[in-house]
Amino acid sequence: MNLNKYIRFLVIGVIFCACEPQALMTYIGVDRLQFVDAKDFRYSFVYEPKTVTSDTVWVTVQTMGDVYDYDRAVSLVQVFEEEWTYTYDELGNKIDSLFDIRNDQAESGIHFIPLSEHTTFKVSANTARANLPIVVLRDVSLVKDSYRLRLRISPNDYFEEGVKDVLEKTIIISDVVVKPNGWDDIADKYLFGEYGPVKHRFIIDILGLRIDDDFFKMTKADISLLNYYNSKVKTALYEYNIANPDNPLREEPKDGDIEGALVTFPNGV
Structure with a gap:
């Protein structure tokens, strides 16, 4: 009985030792970046005076890997979310479907300052975390509807993508x-x-x-x-x-x- 236990542990140990280096290989020598969380963030201009036409929403990113004595640029891109829409007949039966971009996507230059215009997206020297400023704009369309700005970490010369579940984050912008x-x-x-x-x-x-x-x-x-x-x-x-x-x-x-x-x-x- 003891011999059987020993053999089982030995086999498990061999498998673990064989698999562990391969898993670690994807992280050794690679610096990665991700959001701290993937929770939607809601921002409304409704609490601001009518004279306020823009504001800043901060999103936090976290590095995986080493810390360096120089600044590292961060790249963000907008992701256009998609959804199914369905068509029904007069009896309520589904007769058609369409997979397309959602119609409540925030528009660059209308609901937020273009991401390409931000020069302060960076992880500062000797840090592993950064708060990135997203400037949202008070367009008249926000009085009736909310608009979604879906952000995604984009690989660059400093960072590869981090954990899949926290690579994207949505800011929901409104004036309602x-x-x-x-x-x-x-x-x-x-x-x-x-x-x-x-x-x-x-x-x-x-x-x-x-x-x-x-x-x-x-x-x-x-x-x-x-x-x-x-x-x-x-x-x-x-x-x-x-x-x-x-x-x-x-x-x-x-x-x-x-x-x-x-x-x-x-x-x-």
Whole structure:
């Protein structure tokens, strides 16, 4: 029994020793680059004054390999994402399909400064990580729709591609509000009531705050603060509707509706 165990371990060891150098060979003497993570990053101009026409989003890259005493250039390219679109008959049966580029791809020079114009994409000397500036632009198209900028690490004289799963990262650019994750926990019942994009923008304008996930984490346990915000937006809504008796604040109409729902607020905690 002991002899059988020894033989098994010996065989495994031989296989490991035979395979390990081959696996390591792809990394020896090669410097590689990848993003720190592949999570989508959402950026909205909605929290910025109308005078702000551009901003900088930072993406972080990480090297694999040695660290050097000189700067190393980083190359990024835009990847155009593709998707399936389907055509259905009047009974809902799928009759055709098409694989094509998504129609919400960010356009260079319209939604972001061309990547070729960036001269600061680099990993500085004696470092293994860098924050790269992506300048996004406030085009009027962002008020209605979000646009996706998919970035990919491109090999150059300094770096080969790193781990496949973190070679690409998407920045979603918009000038629209997005319902925060914490809204349903507190706002629906006590603070702001049922969610709506017009209401969301109104609250931002009145409170002068970022009404996002961090906001709800901050206010969750502070009842007096919740009531203060609730009272402030209710008063502002009352004043707005008094000043606009023929055009009270409403959400945008849904498909098939003539007018949108009136914006209202609950009575607080």
